[in-house]
Amino acid sequence: xxxxxxxxxxxxxxRALHALARVGDDLFIDMIRDRLLLRTVNSTQSAFAEFIxxxxxFTFYNLETxxxxxxxxxxxxxxxxxxxxxxxxxxxxxxDGCELSFEPDASQLILKIQFxxxxxxxxxLPIIECESLQVKYKKNVPYKITASAKLLTGAxxxxxxxxxxxxxxxxxxxxFLKTHVDTxxxxxxxxHTELCLLAGEFEYYNVGNPLSxxxxxxxxxxxxxxxxxxxxxxxxxxxxxxxxxxxCVSNEAIYEGNFVVSSLSNxxxxxxxxxxxxxxxxxxxxxPAVINRVKPALTNKTVNTLESDAKTQLVSSCATSLSSxxxxxxxxxxxxxxxxxxxxxxxxxxxMDCNDVDNQRLSMNESxxxxxxxxxxxxxxxxxxxxxxxxxxxxxxxxxxxGLEFSD
Amino acid sequence: MNTSSSSQRFNYLFEAKLDNVxxxxxxxxxxxxxxxxxxxxxxxxxxxxxxxxxxxQASAFVGEDLFQEFHLxxxxxxxxxxxxxxxxCLSILxxxxxxxxxxxxxxxxxxxxxxxxxxxxxxxxxxxxxxxxKDAIEILEFDFPVENELNKIIFRASDLxxxxxxxxxxxxxxxxxxxxxxxxxRITTNSITxxxxxxxxxxxxxxxxxxxKSPISAKYKYTQLKPAIKLIAVxxxxxxxxxxxxxxxxxxxxxxxxxxxxxxxxxxxxLVDDE
Numbered sequence: 001x002x003x004x005x006x007x008x009x010x011x012x013x014x015r016a017l018h019a020l021a022r023v024g025d026d027l028f029i030d031m032i033r034d035r036l037l038l039r040t041v042n043s044t045q046s047a048f049a050e051f052i053x054x055x056x057x058f059t060f061y062n063l064e065t066x067x068x069x070x071x072x073x074x075x076x077x078x079x080x081x082x083x084x085x086x087x088x089x090x091x092x093x094x095x096d097g098c099e100l101s102f103e104p105d106a107s108q109l110i111l112k113i114q115f116x117x118x119x120x121x122x123x124x125l126p127i128i129e130c131e132s133l134q135v136k137y138k139k140n141v142p143y144k145i146t147a148s149a150k151l152l153t154g155a156x157x158x159x160x161x162x163x164x165x166x167x168x169x170x171x172x173x174x175x176f177l178k179t180h181v182d183t184x185x186x187x188x189x190x191x192h193t194e195l196c197l198l199a200g201e202f203e204y205y206n207v208g209n210p211l212s213x214x215x216x217x218x219x220x221x222x223x224x225x226x227x228x229x230x231x232x233x234x235x236x237x238x239x240x241x242x243x244x245x246x247x248c249v250s251n252e253a254i255y256e257g258n259f260v261v262s263s264l265s266n267x268x269x270x271x272x273x274x275x276x277x278x279x280x281x282x283x284x285x286x287x288p289a290v291i292n293r294v295k296p297a298l299t300n301k302t303v304n305t306l307e308s309d310a311k312t313q314l315v316s317s318c319a320t321s322l323s324s325x326x327x328x329x330x331x332x333x334x335x336x337x338x339x340x341x342x343x344x345x346x347x348x349x350x351x352m353d354c355n356d357v358d359n360q361r362l363s364m365n366e367s368x369x370x371x372x373x374x375x376x377x378x379x380x381x382x383x384x385x386x387x388x389x390x391x392x393x394x395x396x397x398x399x400x401x402x403g404l405e406f407s408d
Numbered sequence: 409m410n411t412s413s414s415s416q417r418f419n420y421l422f423e424a425k426l427d428n429v430x431x432x433x434x435x436x437x438x439x440x441x442x443x444x445x446x447x448x449x450x451x452x453x454x455x456x457x458x459x460x461x462x463x464x465q466a467s468a469f470v471g472e473d474l475f476q477e478f479h480l481x482x483x484x485x486x487x488x489x490x491x492x493x494x495x496x497c498l499s500i501l502x503x504x505x506x507x508x509x510x511x512x513x514x515x516x517x518x519x520x521x522x523x524x525x526x527x528x529x530x531x532x533x534x535x536x537x538x539x540x541x542k543d544a545i546e547i548l549e550f551d552f553p554v555e556n557e558l559n560k561i562i563f564r565a566s567d568l569x570x571x572x573x574x575x576x577x578x579x580x581x582x583x584x585x586x587x588x589x590x591x592x593x594r595i596t597t598n599s600i601t602x603x604x605x606x607x608x609x610x611x612x613x614x615x616x617x618x619x620x621k622s623p624i625s626a627k628y629k630y631t632q633l634k635p636a637i638k639l640i641a642v643x644x645x646x647x648x649x650x651x652x653x654x655x656x657x658x659x660x661x662x663x664x665x666x667x668x669x670x671x672x673x674x675x676x677x678x679l680v681d682d683e
Contacts (some may be wrong), residue, residue, distance in 0.1 A: 080601030118612035281499035
């Protein structure tokens with residue numbers, strides 16, 4: 001496999017990588033016929049991002065494989081890719097082009113950067129695994145709004161940097177962006193930010209019934225960073241709460257970026273309790289069991305509605321209960337957050353864990369919906385569900401049950 | 409006025425005046441990778457030497473022509489001082505100056521053992537600094553004869569800076585190869601996540617002079633080369649030489665704000681392979 005990229009486009013690629021790096025730690029590279037796919041998923045698998053570069057993006061693009069052969073794919077560490085493209089800003093000034101190549105069974109990906117003054121830089125990036133990541137999501141959803149990156153950046157800039165989630169409330173006339181307030185947080189103690197954007201400010205606005213959806217800001221910031229540098233508009237596609245939100249940046253027929261982010265399943269203030277009663281009906285309150293049920297379903301690549309729903313909900317409920325638990329530790333010990341406590345059970349230092357969470361939470365300055373933290377607390381549960389993935393070569397994540405198609 | 413200054417003058421062993429402190433401070437800042445510096449003064453100018461762990465030595469040569477006044481009333485002066493403090497003093501008025509004004513500097517050294525006095529003046533505001541000096545300690549003497557050099561490359565520093573800008577900082581060592589055959593000049597970095605070759609052929613625009621008699625390659629610690637990479641950034645031309653033992657010698661030509669030239673030499677010993 002070999003492809004060449006021209007100077008200007010190297011910058012685009014570098015920026016795409018920086019946006020992907022804000023989502024996940026591993027980079028999955030796939031070459032399928034006429035396109036190069038770069039994908040990543042975050043550690044809790046609640047957010048996924050991909051960039052698709054069509055062969056037009058390259059000056060030379062050759063897979064060097066027959067159509068019957070397995071298309072080349074690999075997984076490498078995001079960190080190693082970032083060391084190649086550390087400074088996207090100054091890249092196009094000095095760089096003539098970049099050549100990406102790897103052999104089907106190679107252990108390294110070779111990236112050769114050609115400078116305009118005649119010097120070259122050759123990077124050998126170790127390939128971790130030869131697996132690929134697949135996420136199925138659908139783009140035809142009832143709500144679709146498109147805004148310029150400038151408008152969105154201007155709006156999001158008003159939120160504090162450590163804001164984790166925001167709520168997007170849409171109605172046919174206007175859109176509100178506001179701080180998401182947890183159930184257990186005393187709403188008087190936090191800063192509320194609310195912004196109103198009129199429908200006319202958007203480039204495209206297709207909104208039916210009023211709807212509120214809450215999602216994590218971190219991925220949106222990643223998309224905005226990319227969109228701003230390429231001055232492309234961002235399209236936000238979404239459905240009912242609990243279904244994933246999709247951010248799209250597309251430069252027609254050359255490249256596009258899709259960021260899929262799970263949303264909280266119910267954004268009103270009753271979120272935790274309503275969810276519990278909701279889920280307890282179907283899945284009972286025994287959450288680890290739910291995770292176990294996700295496991296066989298995913299390995300067999302047959303995901304039914306109930307289970308995939310359960311997974312998204314689980315992620316969502318984790319998010320709520322974690323932040324509430326950490327902020328309001330004492331309460332969380334005896335009231336409705338039992339699901340959170342349950343996941344840490346068999347762990348004698350329950351209180352210690354919470355303490356840790358609290359401290360870490362306090363020390364966080366950046367706006368990150370701290371999945372690593374979540375992973376730490378829920379580590380066991382998620383590990384259980386992710387273990388079977390390692391054995392199979394293709395990952396199918398249950399983001400949206402409706403969007404799943406099973407191809408053999 | 410004249411009489412008072414001339415009567416004062418003879419009390420000092422060394423005295424110098426500089427119109428614009430920005431001619432001096434960036435150079436000293438660039439070699440300030442360790443606190444302790446040894447200063448040599450003779451009638452040709454000033455030499456500031458900074459060393460690290462007996463492996464690295466950086467010397468800045470500031471000619472007396474950089475100063476508007478330069479008086480030395482002895483053959484040679486040698487003393488040590490804390491360079492970090494000196495750099496801080498020199499840049500004390502850096503950020504409060506309005507555009508167009510320059511900061512002037514007067515330096516006095518009365519007698520052996522006395523402090524180095526700095527008078528920094530800008531727009532009528534005078535800052536008086538007194539830096540304690542210490543007796544000079546022995547410095548390393550690297551032998552780098554010019555006559556039988558194996559190789560020498562002179563780079564346009566701006567190009568080299570761009571190329572080395574995003575060098576892999578996780579790499580513990582950096583290998584430098586100079587060879588009469590392609591790839592001519594190669595820097596190799598190696599870390600867990602990334603292995604990288606940087607090749608600069610001799611016909612590259614970045615190279616001004618290239619001479620190499622036989623291939624030589626040696627490994628250096630990244631942390632010890634880091635100050636040199638910083639120096640590349642402030643210089644306009646950079647020369648690289650490696651001798652038979654692998655001793656690396658960088659020379660930097662730094663253009664000051666008044667278009668005068670200051671030279672910095674940077675020597676670094678190679679890593680010895682265990683094998």
